[in-house]
Amino acid sequence: MPTTPRARARAQTMTDIVRIGREHLATDGAAALSLRAVARDLGVVSSAVYRYVSSRDELLTLLVIDGYNALGDAVDAALADAPDDPIEQMRVLARTVRRWATAEPARYGLLFGTPVPGYDAPADQTMAPGTRVIIALQSLFARAHQSGLLHAPATDPRISAPLATSFAEIRNEAHFDIPDWLITRGVTFWASLFGAVTADVFDMYGTETFADRDELFELQLDALLDMLGYRP
Known part of the structure; x- marks a missing residue:
């Protein structure tokens, strides 16, 4: 201070x-x-x-950091009030991301939308705030797996040695003991969640395509959890 x-x-x-x-x-x-x-x-x-x-680029960096931290704070606050169940907490996290993005479309667009021409966010300043939500998700994946809530695939996916090395580095950096199949599905969950939010926030569906986008999002969450290996 x-x-x-x-x-x-x-x-x-x-x-x-x-x-x-x-x-x-x-x-x-x-x-x-x-x-x-x-x-x-x-x-x-x-x-x-x-x-x-x-410079303008420094201002953009300040706004990127501010946006990532605002989203991370919103997720942390929501998880602190959520039931102690990793599956329900995944739902809470996803709903919080969507709610924040809907309330802050310009800030969300800066973080996850079209890149600003001529601007590259400095990784040394934006990496930590920018990975807060994915680290929170990884923690929930690990807890759900350790609790026996996620079912492994019948056969493990074939993963090349270079990609397996990348997965090992993720495990070491995040200190989460999750198998390769769950890392693969976890990345898919993360990318699909933000893809669904982006489509909603930027009206990629069209204004009259779906009668109830809240219900659609809940169905998408069900599908993502099913893909992750959760069986109610």
């Missing part, structure tokens, strides 16, 4: 810059973000804002 008046003032200014950046993201889109516009809304000359944020 900032301990001096100067440090507190700087922290507040950075908070205001990110807040204003979020507002411009929602109204103008990521590609049109402008530090000059942020400085104007902040009430300072454009040169002053560069003492805090050096």
